[in-house]
Amino acid sequence: xxxxxxxxxxxxxIPDSPGVYRFRxxxxxxxxxxxxxxxxxxxxxxxxxxxxxxxxTRTMVxxxxxxxxxxxxxxxxxxxLEYSWIKEYDPRFNVKYRDDKSYPYLAVTLDEEFPRVQVxxxxxxxxxxxxGPYGHAWAIRETVDLMLRVFPVRTCSAGVFRNHVQKGRPCxxxxxxxxxxxxxxxxxxxxHRELAEEFCDFMAGRAGTYIRRLEKxxxxxxxxxxxxKAARLRDDIEALxxxxxxxxxxxxxxxxxxLIALAEDELEAAVQIFHVRGGRVRGQRGWVTDKVENVDTAxxxxxxxxxxxxxxxxxxxxxxxxxxxxxxxxxxxxEWLAGRRGAAVSLRVPQRGDKKALMETVERNxxxxxxLHKTKRASDLTTRSRALEEIAxxxxxxxxxxxxxxxxxxxxxGEDVVASxxxxxxGLARKSEYRRFQIKGFEGQDDVRSxxxxxxxxxxxxxxxxxxxxxxxGGDDPAHEALEDDGRPKKFAYPPQLVVVDGGxxxxxxxxxxxxxxxxxxxxxxxxxxxxxxxxLPHEDDPVVLPRSSEGLYLLQRVRDTAxxxxxxxxxxxxSKRIRTSPLDAVPGLGETRKQALxxxxxxxxxxxxxxxxQICEVPGMGRKTAESVVVALAQSxxxxxxxxxxxxxxxxxxxxxxxx
Numbered sequence: 317x318x319x320x321x322x323x324x325x326x327x328x329x330i331p332d333s334p335g336v337y338r339f340r341x342x343x344x345x346x347x348x349x350x351x352x353x354x355x356x357x358x359x360x361x362x363x364x365x366x367x368x369x370x371x372x373t374r375t376m377v378x379x380x381x382x383x384x385x386x387x388x389x390x391x392x393x394x395x396x397l398e399y400s401w402i403k404e405y406d407p408r409f410n411v412k413y414r415d416d417k418s419y420p421y422l423a424v425t426l427d428e429e430f431p432r433v434q435v436x437x438x439x440x441x442x443x444x445x446x447x448g449p450y451g452h453a454w455a456i457r458e459t460v461d462l463m464l465r466v467f468p469v470r471t472c473s474a475g476v477f478r479n480h481v482q483k484g485r486p487c488x489x490x491x492x493x494x495x496x497x498x499x500x501x502x503x504x505x506x507x508h509r510e511l512a513e514e515f516c517d518f519m520a521g522r523a524g525t526y527i528r529r530l531e532k533x534x535x536x537x538x539x540x541x542x543x544x545k546a547a548r549l550r551d552d553i554e555a556l557x558x559x560x561x562x563x564x565x566x567x568x569x570x571x572x573x574x575l576i577a578l579a580e581d582e583l584e585a586a587v588q589i590f591h592v593r594g595g596r597v598r599g600q601r602g603w604v605t606d607k608v609e610n611v612d613t614a615x616x617x618x619x620x621x622x623x624x625x626x627x628x629x630x631x632x633x634x635x636x637x638x639x640x641x642x643x644x645x646x647x648x649x650x651e652w653l654a655g656r657r658g659a660a661v662s663l664r665v666p667q668r669g670d671k672k673a674l675m676e677t678v679e680r681n682x683x684x685x686x687x688l689h690k691t692k693r694a695s696d697l698t699t700r701s702r703a704l705e706e707i708a709x710x711x712x713x714x715x716x717x718x719x720x721x722x723x724x725x726x727x728x729x730g731e732d733v734v735a736s737x738x739x740x741x742x743g744l745a746r747k748s749e750y751r752r753f754q755i756k757g758f759e760g761q762d763d764v765r766s767x768x769x770x771x772x773x774x775x776x777x778x779x780x781x782x783x784x785x786x787x788x789x790g791g792d793d794p795a796h797e798a799l800e801d802d803g804r805p806k807k808f809a810y811p812p813q814l815v816v817v818d819g820g821x822x823x824x825x826x827x828x829x830x831x832x833x834x835x836x837x838x839x840x841x842x843x844x845x846x847x848x849x850x851x852x853l854p855h856e857d858d859p860v861v862l863p864r865s866s867e868g869l870y871l872l873q874r875v876r877d878t879a880x881x882x883x884x885x886x887x888x889x890x891x892s893k894r895i896r897t898s899p900l901d902a903v904p905g906l907g908e909t910r911k912q913a914l915x916x917x918x919x920x921x922x923x924x925x926x927x928x929x930x931q932i933c934e935v936p937g938m939g940r941k942t943a944e945s946v947v948v949a950l951a952q953s954x955x956x957x958x959x960x961x962x963x964x965x966x967x968x969x970x971x972x973x974x975x976x977x
Contacts, residue, residue, distance in 0.1 A: 320377045324363045332356040335387040336397045338405075339380040343781070343810050346405035348376050348609070351394040353645070355385050370610035376409040391648035392655070399622045411605050411619045421448040421599075422456045424469075424516055429505055430477070430498045431512035433460055433469045446632070447519045448591070448599040464494040466530075466552045467515040470508070471495065520593060520631070527553055571595045573636035573671070576620055577678035579686040583607055586686035587620050590678050593634075602682065604689045618643035625656050633657035638666050638675060699867055700743035706868030707814070710851065710860050713840055717814035718742055721774075722875045723827070724818035725755075725766045726883035732890045733761065735770040736883035739812070740875050749810075752886045764826045767817055771830040778811055779834060812839060818876050820845040820852050820859075828854035844876045902949045903942070910937050914946070925950045 335355040339348040352358030362369075362377050369377065388394050402410055423436035427443025435456050440446060448456070460471070470477065472487060472495075480487055480499040490497035498508045518526055534549035575590045584606055591599035611619070617639045625633050633656045642665060643649045653661040666672040704716035720740045727733040735753040739746045757769045815831075817823045824843035831839060842860075843852040849869065850859035862869040899921060900911045917935045918924040924932075924946075932943035 320363050320366070320380070323380070323382045325359070325383065330356040330359050330385065331387055333387050334389070334391050334394045335385050336394050336401065337383060337385040338401065338407075339376065339409075340382045340384070341379055342381040345810055346401070346407050347379060348407050348409040349398055349401045349405065351391075351398040353391060355387070359383065359385070372409070372607075372610045376609070379409075391645050392651050395622075395645070395648055395652050399626045402622075403626070409609050411607065411609055411611055411616065420456060421446045422460065422519065423447075424512055426509075426512065426516075430470050430508050432473075433464075433471050433512075433515065440627070445516050447516075447593075461494075462555045463515065463518070464489070465555045467511050467518070468494055468496040469512050469515050470498060472499075519598075571636070572634045573638055574624070574634050575638045575666075575671075575675055575678045576617065576624075576640070577675060577682045578613060578616055578620075578640055579679065579682035580607070580613065580616065581686070584686065584689070585616050586682045586689060587616070588678050588682040588685060589620075589624065590674065590681075591634075592674075600681075602685050604686065613641040614643050617641055618645075618649060621649060621653070625653060629656055630658060633661060635659070636662045636664075638664065638671060640665065640675070640679070700871070703867035703871040704743055706862070706866055707872065710862055710868060711814070711840055711842055711853065713813070715813070717812070717840070719810070719812040720814045720816060720875055721812040722816040722818065722879040723767060723770055723774075724876070724879040724883040725763045725770070726880075726887040727761055728887065732887055733766060734883060734887045734890060735766060736879050736886060737770070737774060738875065738879045738882055740871075740878075743871055745878060750882060752882070754890075763819065764822045767819070767823045768826040768830050771815065771817075771827045772834065775811075775831060775834050775836055775839075779836075814840045814842065816872060816875055816879075817841070817843045818846075818880055819843050820850070824852045824854055842872075844872050846876075849873065899950050899952075900946065902952075903945045906942060906946070910935075910942075913937060921950070 332354050334353055336351045337355060337359060338346050341347050366374050388397060421436050423434055424445040425432045426445050477499050484500060486497035486500050489495035496503045496508055496511060530549055530553050534546050537546035537549060571592060573592045577588050579586045584604055586604045588602040590597050633653055650661060650663045666675050708716045718741060722738050723735060725735050733755040737751040739749040753770050755766050755769060758765060815827055817827050820843055824841060828841045841854055850861060852859050900906060913935055914924055918927060929943045929947055932938055932946055933940055
């Protein structure tokens with residue numbers, strides 16, 4: 317625990333201007349990012365009597381070892397820089413909203429020659445128009461199925477589209493009128509794009525105008541006694557109305573707004589957002605966050621706005637944003653939102669009428685989400701805390717191991733030897749910090765030497781980082797120059813409290829020896845043997861046996877199994893790459909195109925091996941010299957035929973005692 321006075325800036329050193337500041341811990345990892353109208357006043361508030369600070373703030377300033385700041389010219393710039401740094405550094409003491417990228421969207425790929433309507437998840441792509449998010453993918457598909465009757469836009473994948481272009485006939489949707497079949501030229505690219513844009517206009521809320529236009533066309537067709545056309549238009553109108561019925565009318569026509577509501581307690585907060593377009597709820601999403609910093613409702617709203625619109629632009633930012641409380645820097649946030657949209661944005665708290673009533677509905681959803689989350693997580697928090705305490709007690713540690721790293725070795729009969737490192741923090745997997753290793757120090761199978769090499773390499777990187785920041789004076793390391801002073805919690809800069817190895821006494825001894833050789837004595841080591849699930853400690857003849865019902869043992873098993881699976885996946889990927897090599901790879905000057913031409917012409921390597929030089933020369937692009945090289949390479953790679961005893965029909969074993977079968 318650090319004393320904040322040890323790194324407090326000198327009086328007058330902090331400028332009295334807007335800016336963004338970063339607190340770093342002893343390992344130079346950024347642990348908190350904040351912004352302020354006046355850096356001097358804000359930072360001074362952190363360096364007061366610890367008893368006067370909020371418990372979370374007190375924990376942050378005593379964890380930190382330094383503070384630095386960047387001056388900006390406006391509060392809007394401070395807001396933008398704060399968002400960028402929070403995304404870049406992922407500080408542990410900032411409010412973290414759980415990622416909501418798993419929500420499905422209805423997407424129209426306007427960046428393609430023939431735009432496609434589809435369900436999309438994940439990060440948004442440039443040139444794609446998104447609608448939603450929706451609670452379920454099936455809700456999108458039902459809506460699209462109704463609308464394809466009126467807007468027969470392509471929905472097939474690129475592969476299916478190319479396949480039907482080659483066949484010269486459309487798919488089933490093309491035959492039943494739910495696709496305009498651009499694959500066979502029924503419509504031009506311009507006509508198909510116009511259909512896609514009309515689809516987007518309808519989904520964006522301009523449905524009333526389009527339906528009224530169809531109704532006029534229907535009446536005109538009826539007056540002209542074109543009853544079939546009128547009936548088709550009538551059915552189209554009914555299909556669009558059914559699609560609209562799936563989104564209840566909640567606000568006046570043409571209202572575009574996002575409503576954000578919060579439900580919070582001392583430790584957590586739930587956020588719910590309703591996306592209203594054209595007066596109808598077009599999407600809904602929500603998430604829960606841990607309140608790891610001392611933040612009020614207004615601060616949570618500001619964080620939610622950053623999360624929602626930090627990477628959005630244009631119509632994705634609505635004209636109106638309704639919130640339960642205004643952020644502290646309302647003008648700066650409003651200006652930032654307007655910059656993202658490219659037009660004016662109204663940020664306000666609804667006071668009366670339909671918008672106030674809808675906000676109450678969103679708040680009820682937030683309360684329900686928080687209650688459901690607490691029901692699910694209560695036992696999980698208790699279990700993880702108990703597991704860490706049991707591990708600390710069993711291994712004789714001074715405190716619970718908040719960061720655990722586990723190493724495992726994987727190979728196949730001594731080939732493709734690899735290792736894995738997985739990281740668990742607070743009992744949860746931190747996948748962004750998983751690492752993979754190739755064993756480079758020797759050839760063959762030796763799990764003990766491999767474990768020693770991997771642990772040595774991992775902690776050399778850690779020491780190199782300490783050396784670079786001036787916290788440790790040591791020898792040169794090739795990793796030294798590869799590290800960047802960016803404060804990101806990546807690579808190997810953050811040490812664990814506990815190292816777990818997959819194995820027994822020999823592997824534990826190898827890991828401990830690696831740490832001792834590097835002079836590291838503040839990291840505990842243990843091993844978990846698969847046979848009896850025994851926990852082995854360095855220099856101990858007998859294992860520690862945890863009860864089968866122990867939460868600590870269950871957590872160690874989960875860490876070990878995760879490292880094992882991660883190592884196996886890496887080893888299999890390396891092996892599959894090696895197995896996919898072809899005898900043709902040994903032919904000098906034979907590129908990928910001519911390899912494929914040979915296989916396509918003969919059908920397989922086996923048939924190619926039986927071909928003559930003249931037959932190989934018949935393949936387009938193959939000269940005689942290259943054909944001769946191919947014949948030689950295939951002959952050298954051919955397996956020798958087994959020797960057979962003609963009297964008995966048995967396969968004769970080779971001189972080394974191994975059968976050729």
